[in-house]
Amino acid sequence: MTAQDNMVVRFNYTLRDEQGEVIETNEGGSPIAYLHGHDNMMPGIEDAIAGKEAGAKFSVTPPAADTYGERMESAEQRVSVKHLQGAKVWKAGMPAIVNTEQGQRQVTVVKVGKFMATIDTNHPLSGRELTFDIEVVDIREATDEEIAHGHSHGEGGHQH
Structure with missing residues (x-):
């Protein structure tokens, strides 16, 4: 099963700055869960995960516009x-x-x-070239309720 629209994807990540220093990570915690194809994830991360299978490990450095946004001097x-x-x-x-x-x-x-x-008002990480080390933990089909709500439910997702 690969990550595609209407699938719940759970992943771990480590975010690194331009020098390779760790900014944040969820390693040792619960994986992040999101509903693929429903604008619940940064476009650069969702695009990188699309088509991957559970167990995939990779690094990606998306453009700033696809993560925390470009830095706006007028902000x-x-x-x-x-x-x-x-x-x-x-x-x-x-x-x-x-x-x-x-x-x-x-x-x-x-x-x-x-x-x-x-x-x-810029996000503190806007305009930066950041690298995400990602491990896709698991992928499953979303429930009808998750699709209707537009987000994943359960651990790592939305809690009602």
């Missing part, structure tokens, strides 16, 4: 410091969480004053 904005979540005292370079109309978003503090802060 800075000023917000009240009371909207920043995650610390009591803010300094430039610190990550913060802000609530948006689309839900919570991680931002980076660029400059902070007494009442206002300048934040960078």
Whole structure:
């Protein structure tokens, strides 16, 4: 069985930066599960997994646009410091969480004053050439309910 639309794929990954240093990994934890073909995974990762079988191990370095997005220099904005979540005292370079109309978003503090802060809304990993070491753990056909909901259920997926 190969990874294709309407299949639930579970995989492990290790994310490495341009120098090969590990940024994050789920090794030793539960595999990530997603419903293939339903926009639940970064396009660069889903494209790399497409057609692979369970047990496949490979590395891929997708373009930034297909992972965390291209870096946009115009993505800075000023917000009240009371909207920043995650610390009591803010300094430039610190990550913060802000609530948006689309839900919570991680931002980076660029400059902070007494009442206002300048934040960078780019994802911290945007614009970078990152390598993903992937191991496809298993693949199964999705249930009708998963397809109707547009995501996988169970371990590593969505919990209702």
